[in-house]
Ligand code: SF4
C-alpha cells in the first residue's frame with residue numbers, strides 16, 4: 001500500500017496503516033508523528049522524514065526510514081526492527097524492551113535511556129555516527145553500540161550511563177568518554193565480548209553497506225554497571 | 239551494645255491473667271515483637287520492635303493485649319518535639335535518609351473538615367433517596383465543545399471515549415509490588431462488582447487480572463514497567479503518572495530484593511534488579527512533550543482509550559493543569575499532599591505539596607476561566623476519607639475521586655505506616671507469602687464492596703438533603719458549601735462563602 005503522508009496528515013495516515021496488514025510505503029513524509037505506533041509484523045518503508053515517536057510501542061513490525069528521523073524513535077518498543085538511513089533525534093529507544101534499532105548516522109541526547117531486558121527479550125541499538133550526552137542513562141538491560149564511523153573524537157557526549165544498573169554499552173573509539181559516572185565500569189572490549197556483538201555488527205554492515213573492516217578498524221570499549229542496585233541509598237526507618 | 243538513644247514509642251501491654259500462652263501473637267507478628275519463654279512458660283515482648291499495627295491485638299483470643307503510647311517523655315519543649323529529637327538520633331546513628339510510608343500525618347489544616355454542606359428546608363424540598371431515583375453515575379472524559387450536525391440534521395457522534403462509573407469513586411494507583419497479589423485481586427473484583435475502576439499503578443498487570451480489563455486503568459510511568467501493546471489495550475483507560483501526592487518531584491524505586499518471580503514478570507524486568515522510575519520522564523520536559531506521549535498512547539490504542547495525566551498537587555497546579563488540559567489528555571488526576579505511598583522520604587512526604595481541596599478548587603476555577611473545563615474531567619485523591627469528603631470534592635468541582643488509603647483500611651490496614659518494611663502483618667503491603675495469605679480476597683473484595691455501597695447510600699442521602707438528584711447537578715455547585723473558621727483568602731481560593739453568609 002502506498003500512502004502520501006503529507007496529504008493525509010498524521011491521524012489519517014496512521015489510521016490507514018492500522019487498517020491494513022500489508023506492507024506499507026510512505027512517500028512525502030514531512031514530520032508526521034507516531035507512524036507505526038504499536039505495529040506488528042510487516043514492513044513500513046518511509047521515504048522522507050517521519051516525526052516524533054516513530055514506532056512507539058512497536059510490536060514486531062519492521063520500519064525502514066530513507067531519511068532522518070526525529071525524537072523518541074522506538075519509545076517503549078517491545079519487538080521488531082527500525083532502520084534509519086540517516087540521523088535520529090533525542091531519546092532514541094526510550095525504555096525499549098526488545099527489538100533492534102539501527103541508525104546509520106548520528107543520534108541525539110538521551111539515547112537508549114532506561115532500556116531494559118526481560119527473559120528472552122534483549123533490546124539492541126546501534127548508532128553508526130556519534131550520540132549526544134546522557135547515553136544509556138538508567139540502563140537496566142540490553143545492548144547499545146556507538147560506532148563513531150564519522151568522527152575521530154570519542155563519539156559520545158557527557159555523563160554516559162548515569163544510573164546504569166544493567167546491560168552493556170560498546171563504544172568504538174580511541175579516546176575514552178569524558179565524565180563517566182561512578183556507577184559505570186569500563187574496560188577495553190575483549191575477544192569474547194567482540195564475539196558476542198559480531199552478528200549485530202555484520203547486520204549493521206550489510207544493512208548500510210559499510211565494510212566490516214572499517215567497523216572493526218578501531219578498538220571498542222565496553223561499559224558495564226558496577227552494581228545491580230545503584231540507588232541502594234542508606235535509608236532509615238521512620 | 240552501644241547506648242540506646244531511642245526509647246520505644248509504644249508499649250505492648252499484656253494482661254498476664256488473661257494470657258493463655260497460645261502463642262498466636264508470636265506467630266502473627268512479622269516484626270517478631272513477641273517471644274515465648276520456655277522456662278517460665280510465659281510470653282514476653284520487645285516494645286522496640288512493635289510498629290503498632292494491631293495484628294496481635296486483633297487476633298489474641300482472650301483480649302489480653304493492647305498497645306499504648308509510651309508515657310515516657312522528653313522534657314517538655316514546644317520547639318523540640320520528641321519526634322524531632324528522635325529523628326535526629328536516627329540519622330546520627332545511621333546516616334540514612336528517613337523513610338516513611340502512607341500519607342502525611344502532620345498537623346496541617348484539613349479543609350474538608352472546615353467545609354459544611356447545605357440542606358433544603360421549606361422552600362426547596364429535599365428528596366428521599368429511598369423513594370425517588372438518584373443518579374450517582376458519572377461519565378469521565380473530554381466533552382465536545384458543541385453539538386454538531388451533518389447536512390441532514392443528524393447528530394454527528396463527536397464524543398471522545400468515556401469511562402462510565404456507577405458512582406464518582408475509583409481505586410487509586412497502587413502497584414503490584416507495593417501491595418500484594420491478594421490486595422490487587424480484592425480491588426479488581428470489587429471494582430468489577432461495583433461498576434467502577436481500579437488502577438494498576440506503575441508495576442504492570444498480572445496476567446490473572448486481564449479479565450478485569452473493563453474495570454482497569456493501566457498506568458504508564460517514567461520507568462514504563464510492564465508497558466506493552468496488550469497491556470495498553472487491556473484497560474478501560476490509560477493513566478500517565480507524572481507525579482504522586484505523597485512524593486511530588488520524587489521518582490519510584492522498588493528495591494531489587496522485592497522483585498521476586500511474579501513481580502518480575504508483571505514489571506517485565508529480571509528478578510532482583512532495582513525497578514527505578516526516575517523522578518521526571520526524561521522524554522517529557524514540556525507540555526508539548528507530554529502531548530506527544532498522550533498521542534502516542536492514543537495512536538497505539540486506536541483512540542479508543544481516554545488518557546489520564548496524574549500529577550501531584552504542587553504550588554503551580556492550576557497553570558500545570560491548564561497545560562495538561564491543552565495537551566490532549568482526557569482527564570487530569572490531582573493527588574493531594576496527604577496521599578498515601580508504599581515508601582517515601584519522610585521530609586518529602588511531610589513538607590512538599592498542597593492540600594487537595596485548595597488544588598482542586600483552583601484548578602477547576604482556572605479551567606473554567608479559560609473556557610476549557612469541558613476538555614478534561616478532574617479526578618482528585620489524597621486524601622478522601624468518607625462519603626462526605628466525596629460530596630465536598632464534587633461540589634468543589636471534581637468529576638470523581640480516587641481512594642487509596644481508605645480502600646486499604648477497608649482491607650484491614652491499621653495505618654501503622656510501615657509499608658516500606660515489606661512486613662505488613664495484614665497481608666497488604668507485602669510480598670511475603672505467609673503474610674499475603676492473611677488477606678483473603680474473597681473477604682477483602684466484599685469489604686470493599688460494602689464500604690462503597692455504604693458510601694453511595696450516604697452520597698444519595700446528602701444529595702437528597704440538598705434537593706439534588708444527580709451528581710451532575712452537584713458538580714462544582716459551591717453554593718452547597720460553606721466554610722467554618724477559614725480566612726478570606728482561603729474562602730476565596732475555595733470559591734465558597736463563610737458559614738452564616
Ligand atoms: S495471643 Fe494473646 S493469649 Fe495468645 S499468647 Fe499472645 S497475648 Fe497470650
Ligand code: SF4
Nearest residue numbers: 651652654655657662
Ligand atoms: S498497609 Fe500494612 S504496613 Fe502499610 S500501613 Fe497498612 S497495615 Fe501498616
